Amino acid sequence: MKIAILGFGTVGSGVYEILQQKNLAKKFSVEKVWCRPSDTMTIPNFCSNIEDIINDKEIELVVEVLGGIDVPFDLISRMLKSKKHVVTANKAVIARHYDELTNLAKENGVSLSFEASVGGGIPWIKNVELASRIDNISKCYGILNGTSNFILDTMLKEDEDFGDVLKEAQDLGYAEADPSADIDGFDVLNKLIISARKAFNKKLDPDDFFVHSMKQITKGDIHYFKQKGQIVKYIGEITHDEGVISLHAVPETFVEATIPSNNNIASLEGQTIGTLKFYGQGAGKLPTANAVVQDILDISKNISYIDTDNDENNAIIDTKQNHYTFIIRTNESVDASLIKETDGDYLITHPITLSDIKKQTQLKDALIVRVITQEDWHD
Amino acid sequence: MKIAILGFGTVGSGVYEILQQKNLAKKFSVEKVWCRPSDTMTIPNFCSNIEDIINDKEIELVVEVLGGIDVPFDLISRMLKSKKHVVTANKAVIARHYDELTNLAKENGVSLSFEASVGGGIPWIKNVELASRIDNISKCYGILNGTSNFILDTMLKEDEDFGDVLKEAQDLGYAEADPSADIDGFDVLNKLIISARKAFNKKLDPDDFFVHSMKQITKGDIHYFKQKGQIVKYIGEITHDEGVISLHAVPETFVEATIPSNNNIASLEGQTIGTLKFYGQGAGKLPTANAVVQDILDISKNISYIDTDNDENNAIIDTKQNHYTFIIRTNESVDASLIKETDGDYLITHPITLSDIKKQTQLKDALIVRVITQEDWHD
Numbered sequence: 131m132k133i134a135i136l137g138f139g140t141v142g143s144g145v146y147e148i149l150q151q152k153n154l155a156k157k158f159s160v161e162k163v164w165c166r167p168s169d170t171m172t173i174p175n176f177c178s179n180i181e182d183i184i185n186d187k188e189i190e191l192v193v194e195v196l197g198g199i200d201v202p203f204d205l206i207s208r209m210l211k212s213k214k215h216v217v218t219a220n221k222a223v224i225a226r227h228y229d230e231l232t233n234l235a236k237e238n239g240v241s242l243s244f245e246a247s248v249g250g251g252i253p254w255i256k257n258v259e260l261a262s263r264i265d266n267i268s269k270c271y272g273i274l275n276g277t278s279n280f281i282l283d284t285m286l287k288e289d290e291d292f293g294d295v296l297k298e299a300q301d302l303g304y305a306e307a308d309p310s311a312d313i314d315g316f317d318v319l320n321k322l323i324i325s326a327r328k329a330f331n332k333k334l335d336p337d338d339f340f341v342h343s344m345k346q347i348t349k350g351d352i353h354y355f356k357q358k359g360q361i362v363k364y365i366g367e368i369t370h371d372e373g374v375i376s377l378h379a380v381p382e383t384f385v386e387a388t389i390p391s392n393n394n395i396a397s398l399e400g401q402t403i404g405t406l407k408f409y410g411q412g413a414g415k416l417p418t419a420n421a422v423v424q425d426i427l428d429i430s431k432n433i434s435y436i437d438t439d440n441d442e443n444n445a446i447i448d449t450k451q452n453h454y455t456f457i458i459r460t461n462e463s464v465d466a467s468l469i470k471e472t473d474g475d476y477l478i479t480h481p482i483t484l485s486d487i488k489k490q491t492q493l494k495d496a497l498i499v500r501v502i503t504q505e506d507w508h509d
Numbered sequence: 510m511k512i513a514i515l516g517f518g519t520v521g522s523g524v525y526e527i528l529q530q531k532n533l534a535k536k537f538s539v540e541k542v543w544c545r546p547s548d549t550m551t552i553p554n555f556c557s558n559i560e561d562i563i564n565d566k567e568i569e570l571v572v573e574v575l576g577g578i579d580v581p582f583d584l585i586s587r588m589l590k591s592k593k594h595v596v597t598a599n600k601a602v603i604a605r606h607y608d609e610l611t612n613l614a615k616e617n618g619v620s621l622s623f624e625a626s627v628g629g630g631i632p633w634i635k636n637v638e639l640a641s642r643i644d645n646i647s648k649c650y651g652i653l654n655g656t657s658n659f660i661l662d663t664m665l666k667e668d669e670d671f672g673d674v675l676k677e678a679q680d681l682g683y684a685e686a687d688p689s690a691d692i693d694g695f696d697v698l699n700k701l702i703i704s705a706r707k708a709f710n711k712k713l714d715p716d717d718f719f720v721h722s723m724k725q726i727t728k729g730d731i732h733y734f735k736q737k738g739q740i741v742k743y744i745g746e747i748t749h750d751e752g753v754i755s756l757h758a759v760p761e762t763f764v765e766a767t768i769p770s771n772n773n774i775a776s777l778e779g780q781t782i783g784t785l786k787f788y789g790q791g792a793g794k795l796p797t798a799n800a801v802v803q804d805i806l807d808i809s810k811n812i813s814y815i816d817t818d819n820d821e822n823n824a825i826i827d828t829k830q831n832h833y834t835f836i837i838r839t840n841e842s843v844d845a846s847l848i849k850e851t852d853g854d855y856l857i858t859h860p861i862t863l864s865d866i867k868k869q870t871q872l873k874d875a876l877i878v879r880v881i882t883q884e885d886w887h888d
Contacts, residue, residue: 257632400799402795402798403795404796410784417782423643435810
């Protein structure tokens with residue numbers, strides 16, 4: 131199978147490297163690599179004109195690992211219209227343009243695959259598809275962003291403060307110069323949107339979803355929770371009718387509490403399978419490239435788990451009145467009816483709904499932590 | 510697709526139940542259920558004569574969930590020779606007769622699948638196959654037996670002693686009347702034999718393998734390790750050239766330390782993917798049946814990940830001189846040259862080889878615990 135790669139940064143070069151392995155090179159040949167003209171590094175089979183790829187009938191599959199949204203959306207669309215399979219690691223494009231792109235793929239009789247878009251090297255999308263063949267999946271949740279986990283894990287283990295560890299993460303290349311996507315929840319939100327489509331075939335309205343940044347956390351907070359036997363993790367959760375992205379206080383005996391460094395763990399709950407958890411490197415050159423190559427292998431073997439999407443494409447996640455317990459640290463006043471008790475600087479709420487929290491607009495800069503109990507995550 | 514089920518105990522009835530779900534009943538029909546004549550319960554489509562299944566050309570796939578070794582081996586062989594696909598949950602048969610049965614399947618152009626044989630509902634076999642398409646897998650390890658994990662987890666959390674918890678597990682149906690397979694390591698050994706074939710395509714000589722029972726553990730031992738920040742788990746590990754099944758002292762901050770109740774976790778290490786971990790219910794009616802039905806779905810869609818086994822079938826796991834640190838509690842004398850230090854009742858060894866341990870025949874009834882460090886399991 132002849133392949134083109136769009137983008138030759140970390141992941142693109144990783145895909146190229148893995149495809150040079152002896153057993154894979156026999157079957158797949160990277161014919162053209164297109165990347166931005168400003169790139170000066172040595173690019174194998176460099177191709178400056180995207181039309182040369184679109185018009186090359188022998189190229190059956192295109193890997194998109196450019197980053198950004200508008201250019202990739204345009205290019206993925208054109209590749210699909212040219213009846214080329216597309217594999218992408220781009221969660222932002224898939225989360226925003228899921229319907230247009232999956233429909234385009236269907237209309238043109240080709241595949242659009244994005245295993246690498248959620249959980250990097252973890253085979254999450256595939257295993258969600260497999261589970262959903264048999265079960266109604268009721269919930270997906272987990273640590274889906276490696277940068278935020280690296281920050282929290284290092285704050286705990288090295289007793290450092292948020293800003294110092296964030297800088298360290300930026301120096302190590304784990305965090306972007308603008309870290310907002312990672313620490314304010316938008317990266318996790320994209321991953322939950324994609325997971326919800328695969329697990330429930332339901333849409334998620336990003337504006338209707340409770341996303342609270344992790345950036346208010348201090349090493350004092352980490353110690354406070356540790357003393358109570360809880361580890362603070364940045365977690366996203368989505369069900370058929372509710373969801374949350376925020377800091378979570380997880381009992382230290384729970385699997386999630388132990389996830390080290392920049393690793394991810396993603397869980398699903400199914401009616402017959404119970405809880406399944408998938409752990410691995412959620413980002414990084416070779417793990418992410420590995421997920422891309424897994425998609426290439428499946429497409430080349432014509433492996434597809436789900437027959438057709440059933441046409442519930444208009445079903446949306448419909449916010450119900452689920453009640454959660456939160457711990458809040460803020461200098462602002464909070465509606466007294468929400469508070470069950472105070473503990474030093476911390477306010478512990480009654481079980482309240484996310485709407486109750488959202489209405490407290492003065493909490494924008496507060497620390498907000500959801501408290502997890504055995505009832506929340508069944509093992 | 511028309512299906513027969515051999516055995517209608519816990520897993521067999523679970524498979525039947527899942528296949529009655531609306532979306533699956535359209536595609537799969539359980540035509541005949543064969544089980545031992547002594548069974549008196551109501552069996553749907555009961556069939557007393559196995560020849561009626563063998564001779565029914567319309568039955569394309571047979572599920573074997575009988576238990577035992579010799580009868581299942583005979584029946585699986587006959588079904589494969591009749592060109593029927595076989596799905597089994599029977600780890601003992603697969604571990605013992607891997608070559609004969611996979612060759613029979615190949616010769617007859619049908620599939621032999623056994624996802625449920627390792628890790629129950631966890632999609633372990635499938636994910637090992639997927640990882641091995643790209644990577645050389647260097648190691649598989651984990652908590653692969655739910656009964657032993659239930660015993661250790663309950664001893665820790667309820668401060669009970671081994672014998673009492675074992676009895677509780679037997680009352681709950683988690684442990685057999687003869688618990689030897691679970692607590693002496695033979696169940697885990699079968700699972701490692703199968704994992705090694707899938708991960709490395711290498712054979713494992715059971716007699717050459719270090720298996721040490723968990724039954725010497727007391728609540729005093731659990732406390733001793735807990736005070737050192739370690740949780741005791743019963744773990745199997747296999748690499749290309751070494752392996753061990755024994756109690757392990759795992760730092761309490763490691764994922765494995767947190768696995769609750771009768772759950773399993775299985776890990777693999779690959780050169781590009783890094784470490785992947787898969788968690789879920791390692792046994793039980795519906796999770797195990799779920800894994801059987803996953804195999805049925807893959808066979809019906811003709812999904813196969815691995816093109817052909819490469820013909821290294823004679824390669825065996827070749828015991829090297831890996832060095833591990835052990836902690837031993839025994840009333841017998843131990844070769845002084847092996848011991849680095851003592852701590853109360855406990856002897857802490859220098860890093861020694863498994864052959865060194867095996868040579869200490871007087872240790873048969875000792876507590877032997879392998880000590881795990883960050884260097885052993887990379888995250």
